[in-house]
Amino acid sequence: MKTNLTVNGQQVQIDVEPRVTLLDALRDELGLKGTHAGCEHGVCGACTVEIDGEAVRSCLILGVQCDGTEVTTIEGVAPAPGEMDIIQDSFCATHGLQCGYCTPGMILAAKTLLAKNRDPSDEEIREAISGNICRCTGYGQIVEAVRLAARRLRESNAAAVEAGQ
């Protein structure tokens, strides 16, 4: 089935069986391997992507359901190869990861949170990532990363406003 969608800012057409999940379509049809399969039944959040501004588990949605949507995967987060965005850099600053397997989903969950809430409390951060299981970190340094990213995003926005941009 032919499906048209926007992935990381680019319009693409995929031709997949109706039973293929968005997760498999991203990985196998579009070669975007940064989105990871964890449980494939919608619990662990490793496959989280952003669809039209919402954090969505790509294992629970079929590729053909995504017609006309705008999808952002981890490959669409960094501004340029070798250049991290503020959230990615904050995860590196606090070591908010170990094996890196849940990390893309965790960063997408953080990104959608921070797009809606520029000054989240720790409780709101924990709630926003509570659907993403991490077995390595115990979440402490992930919460620190999101907290740091929120502060840096606020500061960079304030600086941009001050500069009249």
Add this chain to the structure above:
Amino acid sequence: MNEHAKPFSGRYVSSDRRVREDTRFVAGAGHFVQDIERPGMLHVALVASQHPAATIEDIDASEALAMEGVVAVVDGNELSNAVNPLMNGLDTPEVRRFPLAVGQNRYAGEWVAAVVATSRALAEDAAEKVKVKGEKLGYVMDPEKAMEADSTPVHPSHGSNVLLDRTFDWGPVEDDFARSDETLKLRVTWGRNSTVPIETFGVICEWNAWENVLEVWASIQMPKYADQIARALGLRGNDVRVYYDVDVGGSYGVKRGIKHTVLAAYLARKLGRPVRLIEDRLENMRSGDAHGPERIFDIGVAFDRDGTINAMKMRALDNAGAYAGRAPFQLGKPIGAIVGPYRINSVQYRAQSVTTNKAVQEAVRGFGQSPTNYALETMMDRVAEHLGMDRIALRRKNFIRSDEFPWEIPSGSKYDSGDYHAVVDKVLAQSGYEDIVAERDRLRADGLCAGIGIAACLEPSGGNSSFEPLLNPKNRTSTWMEGSRVNVDALGDVTVTIHTTSSGQGHETLAATVVGEVLEIDPDRIRVVRPDSLGSLPGNSPVGSRMAIMLGGAAANAARDIKRQISAIAAHSMGVAPDAVTYAEGVVRGPDGRTVEWSEVVDIAHRRFHDLPEGTNPGLTASFIQQVPTGVALPKDGKAQMYPCYSFEFHVVLMAFDPVLAKPEIRRYIIGHDCGTVINPHIVKGMTLGGIAHGIGAALLEEFSYDAEGHLMTQSFLDYLMPSSNEVPEVEIVHHCTPSPFTEFGQKGSGESGYLGAPAAISGAIHDALRPWNIHLNKLPIRMSAISDAIASAKENT
């Protein structure tokens, strides 16, 4: 001996530096096995047995083979005729294990056939069409029943279900019991759980017939993996090439898919195409053979009225599951710290491992030490309760004192260093322990159940697998080495090698940091690479909290060799003796103040043989194979020196819950942690916090539960519950540093930290909260339903 009496102070070691691996992972640019595509690759789905035990009379694959895209269906008969049984560390030759069941299966979900197709989806479709005929057999799930003489043997030709039953007597146990004022008995049970990484196990095998090489990409954390593949397939050691540059999406011990690998390798050779086997979550939970220990502890303890613990008898009965796996040895590691941090004079330890019709165990974080610590610490709490003594005071009374190290415990291991009293003092001071007690009492006054949990324990690290020869005299292992190589190229840039895969431990950061420290150059300028197994130095993978000690030691020593070579070349060019020069930040200075720059030495080494000192090889390269510090001998008289280093941790937890709902909530969590010199503070912090999260799961949530019919009930993430960010609290870490005298920088292991004490501490907090009813919940995990039921029935009875 104690050259590191004070903490090591370095330029890069212990400094606040980023973890270099993180960059590729935050970009989604990790290199996981699922990301690898090979041309013409085939995919495997497994046919799982439906009963805990049944004969396999006939496998009808005709319908599956007729389906589009299906290439082959292979069963256990075919496979077992072509490959050798998987390695079994014990001397139990009749307990044979193959990747697919042969003749009969031994647990529900065990693989009986493999279906190979052009896509995983087609393979799964076809697997549903494979018909397996057989007769149901008797089965046993309970380890105590499995011990009984008339129990159904899981392996009939082995004759019984007992894999291991060994009693050790270390010291005058009976005398110590006789002379003690008091004795106490208790039974506690550690439920079957595992670390369950978010990435399942996966492997790709490809047979290169023109080079006679098996190529392997795997999500693996396993010592001697390539050797085991070669042995199982009857290949030469140098016929197997394992790619170590595959990122592993979490392991914590369990990613040891040798059965998956041997199966995929056989299929790849048979079919002449690359074969990929990636577990789905059900295969991972039910039949990935990656469950952890399931253990009953019966403890007797002898002590005096002043709180002095004199002796302990511990019987540990472990339910290994259907095959030996690594389960029996997980009863062995705790021997190296059988008394925890305490001065217990004598110990009797009976280690029993039995087969049942459950899934197979694999190594899980701590390799059996966490269950043992839970048993020990529960014992300490019960003694305190019995004597009406403060739990912390009891522990302090029995701690080994800082001036008594190295301290030999009854089972023969020497603890290297520690200052347990200082760590406890620091934790109590920094956490405001009196405030925690006041908070507990305030919560109780509000009508909540509230309790404080205490746990003190050790993390044995960097050992040489001495439990293998200790439990199996035919095993003669006395080394568990690790290698690293440092090259300085013709442009003067430094590259370090690692000879294993990593699963989040930050080994690239570790290697770069220690080499930078020794050579006094910025670690960010150092590249770290992972040659494949055929290009590798000997190593044993990251197990047993060993890499800071072993890879750190190997890389540092290789760097020292480079520094020595540089100094010798520079000294020769100045015409002075090698010991007359000094090295600083890559520059060599002679006695008269002359200097030779790094670039000049590199030029001599790589281009100007005529300027090299006599007998010096050209090029600047050094390899070092690190032997386990203190690991010099085989076990003797039932005693072994198991680990060179012993880290210490002290947990204090405040928990509260409603007496009716009983949902346990952690209000404060403080851990005092002493792992000697910390190489990278971010990594050690992450390991500790992550370990505590695993401990919270083991204590409250996680269990592979089987029903009476022998089926696994918790086989998805909807019923096997893992802690989320809502269950794991913010944890306060209190640092202390007692360097090890046996390692390069005084470092000890920290890969298992947190996990080793958290379950005991949480159990202790729940018991403190339940004190009004004098309730003992003697099995982990302690589910909220168990707490509320116990309170309800206690209320009924009063």
